[in-house]
Amino acid sequence: MAAKKYVCKVCGYTHEGNSAPDACPLCKAGSDQFDVVAEAGAEQEEKPKKKGINTNSDFYAIIYAAIVVVIVAILLAGVSSALKPMQDENIRLDKMKQILASLHIADVKDAKAEFEQVVKKDAVIDSNGNEKMATGGFDVANDAITPDNLPIYVCEVDGEEKYVIPMTGQGLWGAIWGYMAVNSDGNSIYGVYFSHASETPGLGAEIAGSKFTSLFDGKNIMDGGEIALQAVKGRLSNEATQVNAISGATITCNGVNAMLKKCLGNYKAFLAAKQQPVTNVETTPCCASDSICSDAGTKSTEE
């Protein structure tokens, strides 16, 4: 920091150092021709004073803030709208991957092709189990799922029909969600996928791990017509419908249980109908739902 600046009076050459050079390298003038200008470190403190505008006035501060905000807003809006199509595509691909993961199809290179091959139908049903739309279930956002607007994915894995049910709930810190793949008997579980926004790593976040999700394979969703599937602490009182909860993640597991009860509950009629296909015939809305579904089908193809 002790460096000083010496300027040659003859040619203007600037030398930095503790003393003037013996001779100027440009014009060969002697050391007596050098002037001490300032310490190099002092240079920065001088700069603000050179500005003609008073940067401390209220008016300047307000105008400055306004300009900065406008520039930042334009930048962000530009970046956001330029990247939006790519982000949406990524989100769609990720949703496909999650649905495939519930069907034990992981690490696929082309998720889109695999999804189109496996998922035969993405229908929308209501809580009575009636089909409202034959397609378009995939476009129902997770927060748009209501008892009257339930997406269901009819998939085919190894020649067998599976139903994938989306689920959303609340964990300890934020949202949790998942997909439940049910066998064609409408009760036993083929596979499940859980994910979370911000659960504690190593504890609540373990619900997304295969150690936890694999516990669900082969369990039953319903027992005696009610949703009985649960993650419980300690000894399991009913092996068929219960899995071991994660220790240290009580609130997250309670959230999982609440999610299972609420989301699978919406599909109770649908699942019950799959369990006893015969009883479904006697219910009258069958034909009505057929006509609705064909209407909706043509509509969506027009789009």
Added chain:
Amino acid sequence: MAELFSKKNKEALTTPLLKNNPVTLQVLGICSALAVTSKLAPAVVMGLSVTIIVAMANVVISLIRNTIPNRIRIIIQLVVVAALVTMVSEVLKAFAYDVSVQLSVYIGLIITNCILMGRLEAFAMQNGPWASFLDGIGNGVGYALILVIVAFFRELFGSGTLFDIQVIPQALYDAGYINNGLMLMAPMAFFLIAGIIWVQRAKDKSLQED
């Protein structure tokens, strides 16, 4: 500023790595050091993101430092940081979706990381863009270094894994070894950081305070 790597610039880059580490000596960014260090992978990505954003924010603030009204400088710094973080997050969502999903809330947390504000206020407001850039890189890497050390111990003893790969053999578990659950809790990061500070000051007497 004649040379790109003058002594002063080199110091800006290297002192934050050890001698003036942002976490252990400036004691900045502790909050995020607790949050992301229970596993190695998020710690590494968080370290990288912070490095990039500190460097970029330092350059931007340094370029406009002479025009910033003194009274609203903190707000301006915050706006620049928030804008940069949002942009990085958007870019990640578009080009590296898996990474952005893994980081989820942590990217947003960078805005509140005190290292950013600390470096902007302490360094970028007084120095040129290139020196500020080096200072940002130095502090980011210094921060990442501590994060990785803490995450290494927390993941190894808390989960028995490193980068999610099992490293503690099953035989040890069979013999009665149990993962230390406390390692996964936030307080353990405090203990580990305190341990690092202790070791560092014991080794380098010049860092000790009276």
